[in-house]
Amino acid sequence: MRVTQSMMANNLLRNISGGYSQLADYQSQLASGKKITRPSQDPVVATMGISYRTDVNHVEQYQRNVTNAYKWLDSSDDALKQVDDALNRIRELTNEASTDTYTADQRAAAGVEVDQLIQQLVTLGNTQVGGQYIFSGSDSAHPLLSQASDGTVSIVADLSQPDFSVAVNDGIQITINVKPEAVFNDQLFQDLNQLKKDLTEGTATGSQISAHLTEIDTHLDEVSSAQADLGAKTNRIDLTKNRLAEQKTVATNVMSRNEDADYAETIVKLNQQQNVYNASLSVGAKIIQTSLIDFLN
Structure with a gap:
């Protein structure tokens, strides 16, 4: 299969967007103190959270x-x-x-x-x-x-x-x-x-x-x-x-164990994801800069 410059650029942008979204998730966890802010992020945690919260409300x-x-x-x-x-x-x-x-x-x-x-x-x-x-x-x-x-x-x-x-x-x-x-x-x-x-x-x-x-x-x-x-x-x-x-x-x-974020773990993952994101941007800048004119030269 022939890989074109457009395919590489689109794939790169998709991966960078995914990494940025994960970076935003970790930042949201640190800001809210919770593992998830929407049920769609982890339906299992959300479902169990409803049950546990009901128990606390009853007590x-x-x-x-x-x-x-x-x-x-x-x-x-x-x-x-x-x-x-x-x-x-x-x-x-x-x-x-x-x-x-x-x-x-x-x-x-x-x-x-x-x-x-x-x-x-x-x-x-x-x-x-x-x-x-x-x-x-x-x-x-x-x-x-x-x-x-x-x-x-x-x-x-x-x-x-x-x-x-x-x-x-x-x-x-x-x-x-x-x-x-x-x-x-x-x-x-x-x-x-x-x-x-x-x-x-x-x-x-x-x-x-x-x-x-x-x-x-x-x-x-x-x-x-x-x-x-x-x-x-x-x-x-x-x-x-x-x-x-x-x-x-x-x-x-x-x-708390079900819903609350582990701050130490989240900070480590945030830093790791930040490094991955920065590396993606650096590599992507070099790939996107290459054009047909560069090949002709």
């Missing part, structure tokens, strides 16, 4: 869920501490009012404070986090308690699904709420309203008022049990948080 979403879970748990724990304080104050008032030295007016004054503390318990039972009622179970859009004008307190939330859960990993849900009736149950408010009535009406004896102490102690035990259960859930969330951090580290490292 990050679960980490955000864990952060929200901490808000619920911390708010629930704070509310239970205030419930405990309120019940202890009610117990203190009851104990003082049960003595025979207390007059009817003093007991009535204690009854007024008990009434205020009952209202505070209703407020605590309707605690919200981000617009959601944390003691209402799955019915978090509605308050747990309602207090009528006569002081009667009733549960108004739908408790058919008492648990509120969050997803913390694929297929794993953790319940993060205090069960609605574990603390704020009907018996609590019935007992407290009866105590308030006994104090304010002034007809109850010291022993009758003293009998309420056992009831209050029972409700204090319920608060302690709820706090212990909440602590166990917090410990599990802590373990889950650590596990997710490890998963993210592993997933990020795998994604």
